[in-house]
Amino acid sequence: xxxxxxxxxxxxxxxxxxxxxxxxxxxETVLGSDLAVHPGGKGANQAVAAARLxxxxxxxxxxxxxxxxxxxxxxxxxxxxxxxxxxxxxxPTGVALITVDPSGDNSIVVSPGANGRLAPADVRAAASLxxxxxxxxxQLEIPLETVAEVVRSLADGSRLVLNPSPPRPLPPEVLxxxxxxxxxxxxxxxxxxxxxxxxxxxxxxxxxxxxxxSVVVTLGAAGALVAExxxxxxxxxxxxxxxxDTTGAGDAFTAALAWRLGRGESLAEAARxxxxxxxxxxxxxxAQESFPTAAEVAEVxxx
Ligand code: RIB
Numbered sequence: 001x002x003x004x005x006x007x008x009x010x011x012x013x014x015x016x017x018x019x020x021x022x023x024x025x026x027x028e029t030v031l032g033s034d035l036a037v038h039p040g041g042k043g044a045n046q047a048v049a050a051a052r053l054x055x056x057x058x059x060x061x062x063x064x065x066x067x068x069x070x071x072x073x074x075x076x077x078x079x080x081x082x083x084x085x086x087x088x089x090x091x092p093t094g095v096a097l098i099t100v101d102p103s104g105d106n107s108i109v110v111s112p113g114a115n116g117r118l119a120p121a122d123v124r125a126a127a128s129l130x131x132x133x134x135x136x137x138x139q140l141e142i143p144l145e146t147v148a149e150v151v152r153s154l155a156d157g158s159r160l161v162l163n164p165s166p167p168r169p170l171p172p173e174v175l176x177x178x179x180x181x182x183x184x185x186x187x188x189x190x191x192x193x194x195x196x197x198x199x200x201x202x203x204x205x206x207x208x209x210x211x212x213x214s215v216v217v218t219l220g221a222a223g224a225l226v227a228e229x230x231x232x233x234x235x236x237x238x239x240x241x242x243x244x245d246t247t248g249a250g251d252a253f254t255a256a257l258a259w260r261l262g263r264g265e266s267l268a269e270a271a272r273x274x275x276x277x278x279x280x281x282x283x284x285x286x287a288q289e290s291f292p293t294a295a296e297v298a299e300v301x302x303x
Contacts (some may be wrong), residue, residue, distance in 0.1 A: 002158075004082070005055040005262050006255070007133035009123065009150050010043020011115040011141030012061045012076075012086075013094040014068035015247070015287060020099045023107050032099065037068075039075035040096055040287045041115070042139040042165060045251035046258075048079040049291040053277065055259040058133065060085035060126050062118040068093035069114070075288055085126050090117035094141070104243035104282060110141060110166075118142045120149035130155050135262040137161040137254060140168055151177040161258040163250065164191060172211055180214035180226070180267060181207060182254050188217060200225040201233045214267055216257065218250065223275065223303065226267045236271045237303040239279035248287025253278035256297075276300040 018032035047059040059081050063069030065088050076083050094113040100106045123146055130153045138150050151174050154160055163182045164170060167190035189196055192206045200217045204227035207215045214228040223238040256277035260270035276297050284290035
């Protein structure tokens with residue numbers, strides 16, 4: 001019996017968001033909207049997304065002893081996330097500088113701050129959370145050695161979901177634990193390097209050869225491709241929507257998929273559900289504020 005459907009280990013950032021008519025190019029200055037400050041960070045976003053869907057969720061993250069840190073932890077608690085694993089201090093809270101254009105696309109620069117101080121020792125000290133978690137989800141806005149310690153800390157029978165964002169080459173022991181590795185094309189290219197191939201099916205084959213038990217390739221409006229070592233490649237269509245803000249939609253997709261896998265769904269079933277969650281998220285502004293409840297997802301037609 002697990003106490004948590006999902007343990008998220010990852011970043012928590014204050015998102016400083018400006019809407020712009022056009023995202024600036026190199027050397028360019030553009031004027032934008034008033035500044036909005038929202039709770040964000042890929043780890044914190046995933047935890048809120050899962051909890052809002054009804055998953056029993058815990059977050060292992062580090063924030064600074066400052067106003068942004070309090071904003072982030074308040075948002076977690078308001079969503080129903082267990083913050084017993086949240087650590088405070090060591091550096092200022094991580095910050096993400098985000099511009100969003102009228103099509104809903106964004107550009108993000110992250111200053112990791114306290115996220116960069118989430119250490120392997122913090123993971124070891126949270127052993128009881130790992131023992132209690134059916135699924136563990138992690139991203140790459142925290143140190144890679146901390147991610148490797150997460151892999152070493154998994155309880156027997158629990159499942160690891162990794163979204164390698166922002167992408168870096170990964171050591172074999174991390175890749176081998178992923179079930180699934182969730183990547184977009186850019187992340188796939190960084191991880192697999194040369195020889196990725198031409199089609200998403202080729203990318204999945206190249207990534208599986210590196211060791212993960214399964215792979216999900218997200219393809220934006222074209223949906224996603226799911227692939228397991230021994231199984232067929234399955235395309236999951238997207239849900240057509242008018243995008244307002246894509247910030248955090250990938251985090252909502254990953255959290256939903258991780259939760260549904262823990263409930264025993266197949267990878268393709270979980271990805272279909274996650275596509276509906278991501279579709280709702282892009283129709284609303286912000287990251288955590290945009291994540292739907294299960295009742296809201298139920299109103300979205302299956303892709
Ligand atoms: O995935 C979206 C997130 O990326 C934002 O909330 C921002 O904090 C960055 O981590």
